[in-house]
Amino acid sequence: MEKILVTKPYLPPIEEYKAQIDLIYASNQLTNQGPLLQELEETLRTFLQVKYFQYVTNGTIALQLALEALGIDKGEVITTPFSYVATTSSILWQRCKPVFVDIEPKNFTIDPSKIEAAITSKTRAIMPVHVFGYACDVEKIQEIAEKYHLKVIYDAAHAFGSVYKGKSLCSYGDVATLSFHATKLFHTVEGGAVIIREKSVSQKLDLVKRFGHCGDNHFCLGINGKQSEFHAAMGLAVLPHLGEIVTARKRICELYDQELAGQIERPQMQKELIYNYAYYPVLFKDEKTLLRVFKALNNEGIYPRRYFYPSLNTLPYLDERILCPISEDICSRIACLPLYPNLREESIWRVIHILQSII
Template identity: 55%
Template structure:
């Protein structure tokens, strides 16, 4: 059995060392020392001024929307995970879908202006598969219309643009540290901003609005994370460079052994520092994808239609996004994880090539 992804587990003794400390201190959650250490280490690793460790990448999006006080319509991408859209709706706003770029699969900035109305408050775009959005164009539009910008960077850990972490762009960037992500804390997420005031707001929101034991600063939620999750993060962080290097080599090897396959790939070659979070393949049509997926499944190999259907197809709000509709029907993520072997990759390639030529 080859799964589509496999969480990385650090050597047991490295995790245990942190767990021993938890037992010694008897401090399990509520802004504990490991949560603080993880936030510090992540800020160092990603070279960020501010980052808060939160429960997961969905809460991160909700905190971001809440902290910016967004109302009305939020322009967003149809090509992302469902949490990107449902967070908008959960926060009482309306998603307005704008189609994606056919090569990068991120929101098409040239279509954003036409979707702006007097109710628009923000743009929420996803660096899908870790591919950076066209952040400069998006910021120009946001500045012109006084809109806020949130980036869903759930897939973008470690990605850099113009020498900076991709999380530095926009008013707030969010990340997911879910077990299947390049860097993970089992469940977890992060919010990043350069603005200390927004940071303060998100810190209150994350902790019920507590301002000390007896005072409250507005309404908050429980968006905290625990010492155990932080311990996993600290243990995993030491291995992230290594995991990333392995995934890069695997991706390069896929390109080589799949060269006879009539498929395309999202454009990643001009990304200054990419993280190889996923290996999405664009088949020529949906039938070819379904045949390939079935052939892999018959041999015990997992693959995932990530993302299908497009979020504009889920009945939340209407959205005319022909490029996303078409691409979501023929994109399939192949197995990519730290222990995937070359032999397994060759087996996957053989199956895909065989089914193509049948």
């Protein structure tokens, strides 16, 4: 029986990756901002039409570097409880306090109408998430940030390829971070990036990601957030296939939409969003139904995943419990269905039929 996972990494034709690897062997430079890394940075900066782009080791480090480069190493950061744990972890790692604001019930992003009530004299920044590649209410969030002189850091790990109002969704905020993990729409096996609005912040981040020194001159505390030539090579081999990847994922999503219409609830997105088809989240009636569906699918070798569970405001190592009833409810009954470019149509139909038999 074929094992069907929630996602599967896209692998470019091996000869195309090997052609990039041959360049590494010819240059004999494996890391430290090599030529392939610089090429990937500039290619992605141009593709996304952003000013400053920094390629780093992963999406979590990207968030930590963003906070550090903006000088946010204490105080409170307003964020969403509906995300992967790295969003919260990055705030805690910087010795800041995450302050959770509940989400909108229709598209699952942070509810801007609840942000102002969470702002205190200790608030330093807002860290929303473009969850599943759907857009946050960027206009309202920016308005609040300017009113209270706060920085906006978007966790845009899912947003590569999404376009809002004619601009890359990753271009909003003071900073936006990306994940290029193997399971993402565009990947470099492991990797991440930081998109930055101001030159001075980009310069500081570049310094911090390289141990805080240039040559023998040490300027500040830093870490190793550099990425290797081999990871950049994968990115350069994958990027030319992005169009076909998105097209294949869109086709699968449209089949799910067609066959499951009216049977399951789906997130709503803004009319002005061009979606990247990064995920296919579905909302079940209750947790009991979700668990029945999982059991039936698992019995057939099909493994969806509970994105996202649990609601991050309930993490056991937090000092304070902030109630977020909408997030807690949605986390208990949401899942993502299998979605990747070479998912066979007969496998998609198996997923659909099992869902329909239970729902």
